[in-house]
Amino acid sequence: MARDVEHGVTGVPHSHERAQLLYATQGLxxxxTDNGMWILPPRRGLLIPPGVTHHWRALSKVTMRTVYIEPSVAARMGDSCRVIEVSPLLRExxxxxxxEPIEYPIPGRGEHLAMLILSELEAAETxxxxxxxxRDRRLIGICEAIMADPGSSRNIEQWADEVGASARTLIRLFPKETGLHYRQWVQQVHLAEAFGRLxxxxxxxGIAAALGYASPSAFTAMFRRVLGKTPQHYLTEWRGP
Structure with missing residues (x-):
């Protein structure tokens, strides 16, 4: 499917019988979903399993180029959403x-392309x-506030006062509800925000300052520790052809 959308357009919550690679050649x-949030810059795609309700918002003008995959084939790619690297080969x-026609002939060129795409998707780096x-209302309030101001310096004790719960309760709830400890969750917000800004x-x-890091080197160290690459690597990649 090819679709171009303007900045600010939001898709309504929906799901598909097939799996979907949600991807844009340009734009952000x-x-x-009910279980998470992702920011997708160019060269990133989100694999969404069949039946998962999701919605999206264009943070810039977006050239959306998505692929739908039969459930029996998509099962090989996992049963949860995941962001993948879209290689130049996969993009092309x-x-x-x-x-090709939506109902491409088999055998034929469309079938060959589809098989190569599936092979690339299965091998793609997560x-x-x-x-x-x-889902806990107290955590939702905290998480929404952090998303709105990812550079906030508030700690878990300050958030506890804000939502009327003890710090110990929040420390226990974060891994139970999200699978991540509080600081890990905030770090994921920072990474997602950084990808969008990059x-x-x-x-x-500028990104380091906006996210509350003491210096660009401190932000770069966190970024490289988690992703194995520096922010400068991605800047160079996205400015390339």
Missing amino acids: MRVW MILALLN VPIAVPWP AEGQSVG
């Missing part, structure tokens, strides 16, 4: 398949960036 998207094959979402062309120093 934020995607939500998706664009090539879009030039990017460990996800913001799992809680895709917009913001400097590493």
Whole structure:
């Protein structure tokens, strides 16, 4: 499917009978499910299993180029949402398949492209960036506030006073509800926010300051520790051809 959407457009919550690779060749998207949130810059796609309700918002003008996958085949790719690296080869094959009929003939060029796309999807590297979402109302309030102001310096004790719960309760609830400890959850928010800002062309120093890091080097160290690459690596990659 090819679709171009303007900045600010939001898709209604929906699901598909097939799995979906939600991907844009240009632009920035934020995607939500009941269990998490992801920010997708170029060269990243979100694999969404069949039946998972999701919605998205265009954070810039977006050229969406998505692929739908039969459930029996998609089962090989896992049963949870995950962000993958979209290689230059995968990108070009998706664009090539879009030039084929929706009901492409078998055997034929469309079938060959589809098989190569599936092979690339199965081999694609998972990017460990996800913001799992809680269901407890106290945590939801905290998480929404952090998402609105990711550079906030509030600690767990201050949030406890804000929502009327003890710090010990919040410390226990975060891993129970999200699978991550509080600081790990905040770090995932920072990574997601950083990817979005990098895709917009913001400097590493500006991103570090916006997210509350003492210096660009402190932010870069966190980024590289989690992802194995520096922010500068991604800036260079996205500015390439």
